[in-house]
Amino acid sequence: MSDLTSLSLAELAGEIRAKRVSPLEVTDACLRRIEQQDGNWNSFLTVTADAARTEAAARTEELAAGRYRGPLHGVPIALKDLVLTAGVRTTAGSTILGDWVPDRDACVVRRLREAGAISLGKLNMHEFAFGATNLNPHYGPVRNPHDPTRMTGGSSGGSGAAVAGGLCFGALGSDTGGSIRCPAALCGIVGLKPTYGRVSRDGILPLAWSLDHVGPMTRTAADAALLLEALAGHDPADPTSARRPVPSYIRGIDDGVQGVRLGIPREFFWHPVHREVRSQVVRTIELLGEAGAEIREVSLTTLDTARAAQAITIYAEAATAHRELLRTRSTEYGPSVRCRFAQGLFVSAADYLNAQRARRVVRQELLETLREVDALVTPAVPIPAPRLDQQRVNVDGLIAPPQYFLVRNNGLFNLTGLPALSVPCGRAAGLPVGLQLAGRPWEEGLLLRIARAVEQLRA
Amino acid sequence: MSPQQIEELLTRELAAPLPPDELAEVVEGVQIIEELAAQLRDPALDVLQEPVLPLSLEDLP
Numbered sequence: 001m002s003d004l005t006s007l008s009l010a011e012l013a014g015e016i017r018a019k020r021v022s023p024l025e026v027t028d029a030c031l032r033r034i035e036q037q038d039g040n041w042n043s044f045l046t047v048t049a050d051a052a053r054t055e056a057a058a059r060t061e062e063l064a065a066g067r068y069r070g071p072l073h074g075v076p077i078a079l080k081d082l083v084l085t086a087g088v089r090t091t092a093g094s095t096i097l098g099d100w101v102p103d104r105d106a107c108v109v110r111r112l113r114e115a116g117a118i119s120l121g122k123l124n125m126h127e128f129a130f131g132a133t134n135l136n137p138h139y140g141p142v143r144n145p146h147d148p149t150r151m152t153g154g155s156s157g158g159s160g161a162a163v164a165g166g167l168c169f170g171a172l173g174s175d176t177g178g179s180i181r182c183p184a185a186l187c188g189i190v191g192l193k194p195t196y197g198r199v200s201r202d203g204i205l206p207l208a209w210s211l212d213h214v215g216p217m218t219r220t221a222a223d224a225a226l227l228l229e230a231l232a233g234h235d236p237a238d239p240t241s242a243r244r245p246v247p248s249y250i251r252g253i254d255d256g257v258q259g260v261r262l263g264i265p266r267e268f269f270w271h272p273v274h275r276e277v278r279s280q281v282v283r284t285i286e287l288l289g290e291a292g293a294e295i296r297e298v299s300l301t302t303l304d305t306a307r308a309a310q311a312i313t314i315y316a317e318a319a320t321a322h323r324e325l326l327r328t329r330s331t332e333y334g335p336s337v338r339c340r341f342a343q344g345l346f347v348s349a350a351d352y353l354n355a356q357r358a359r360r361v362v363r364q365e366l367l368e369t370l371r372e373v374d375a376l377v378t379p380a381v382p383i384p385a386p387r388l389d390q391q392r393v394n395v396d397g398l399i400a401p402p403q404y405f406l407v408r409n410n411g412l413f414n415l416t417g418l419p420a421l422s423v424p425c426g427r428a429a430g431l432p433v434g435l436q437l438a439g440r441p442w443e444e445g446l447l448l449r450i451a452r453a454v455e456q457l458r459a
Numbered sequence: 460m461s462p463q464q465i466e467e468l469l470t471r472e473l474a475a476p477l478p479p480d481e482l483a484e485v486v487e488g489v490q491i492i493e494e495l496a497a498q499l500r501d502p503a504l505d506v507l508q509e510p511v512l513p514l515s516l517e518d519l520p
Binding site for chain 2: 335
């Protein structure tokens with residue numbers, strides 16, 4: 001990376017505010033890097049270079065005139081291609097929407113623009129966000145910047161690669177069963193799925209309404225805090241949007257973990273797990289303990305129920321969201337995603353409602369556990385990034401396709417709506433490992449504070 | 460659900476029939492979904508006593 005594009009978002013914000021770097025200068029640096037590097041990674045589907053330069057010039061003039069919008073002023077970011085953008089095509093990684101140009105922006109796009117951020121374009125993703133390999137049959141796979149023969153994970157794989165590769169300073173992802181945290185873990189960046197209702201989904205193409213979340217993907221926890229502050233807050237256009245005030249997520253982020261109670265679930269998350277992933281996560285937990293956190297084992301008895309309820313819910317809701325398109329244009333879906341949507345047509349109403357009942361049981365258990373501890377800690381993804389051509393992965397004697405492992409540890413927190421993030425914590429087989437933190441509703445700030453401590457302990 | 464029943468429903472719900480390999484994948488996937496749904500019908504879980512989850516987390520204490 002060039003010196004400029006290797007800065008964190010927070011560092012860049014300081015440089016822009018001090019007028020040592022202009023929005024136009026950094027936007028040009030990112031556009032050059034996209035041109036030079038993205039042929040290797042395939043993270044962008046659409047680069048809006050002219051619009052970005054126009055916007056950057058306007059933000060530069062504003063600064064010269066003494067108007068500073070805040071830490072996102074003049075910061076280049078990019079958007080997963082299921083976020084509606086007025087006048088810019090929005091494909092959702094499909095050819096069905098290959099030429100679709102929305103006439104309005106998503107709420108999160110408006111908020112980022114008002115905060116001064118500059119969009120560089122739209123990012124590749126798993127087709128319609130229904131999968132975690134990011135092997136897109138229409139636009140090609142996204143390649144992991146740490147090793148281009150490897151997957152990024154998904155479905156926000158373009159967001160993961162673009163941020164990890166220094167093409168932008170932050171990106172938006174969406175997460176229905178792990179689609180922010182999985183690529184964050186495999187690409188070695190921070191990815192935050194906020195509490196359900198914290199960030200508006202107005203103008204986000206849905207996969208599964210009751211599980212979909214939007215959140216930031218960045219190179220550091222502090223960067224995620226800055227992005228989340230701009231994104232969060234009530235939006236009347238999203239009926240599930242919360243009215244709670246938005247706190248400062250950056251304030252107190254360096255307060256450390258002294259006295260923070262961390263719960264390590266005994267069940268589910270630790271088998272199957274790649275040996276080196278396990279050792280990196282365990283070592284990080286030990287370091288958190290040495291830094292003053294109180295480490296406790298906790299028992300969660302409803303995790304198998306949760307996995308079943310998550311699967312039933314996502315399949316039923318996704319098939320419903322796509323029912324009309326399946327009836328008229330099913331031949332235009334990629335084969336694996338078409339099969340997945342088709343399977344969802346067979347979930348009965350009774351089983352769907354049963355899953356929603358189970359959901360309450362699972363959430364109740366998690367909330368009770370989170371009275372005894374402040375956050376849960378698990379491996380974010382049980383394996384390092386698989387090869388792009390890998391058909392099967394063997395972990396702890398369990399042999400299954402990569403998809404089975406990639407979001408196995410994440411869906412619980414979509415089902416329950418609790419905030420969760422992935423933060424880098426070392427390497428396995430030479431590839432990044434992510435630590436997953438999950439907490440009480442609306443306590444993203446605490447998770448970011450713990451993540452910041454992890455960054456310092458693993459630096 | 461039998462493979463024939465699955466194929467019949469797909470005929471109504473999809474714009475075109477699936478190729479045989481995809482049909483086989485869907486049949487396998489439907490079996491997995493049925494197994495997962497059966498887990499949620501386990502009386503030991505007592506989930507039938509629970510009301511449906513409200514979407515908002517704001518009502519939590």
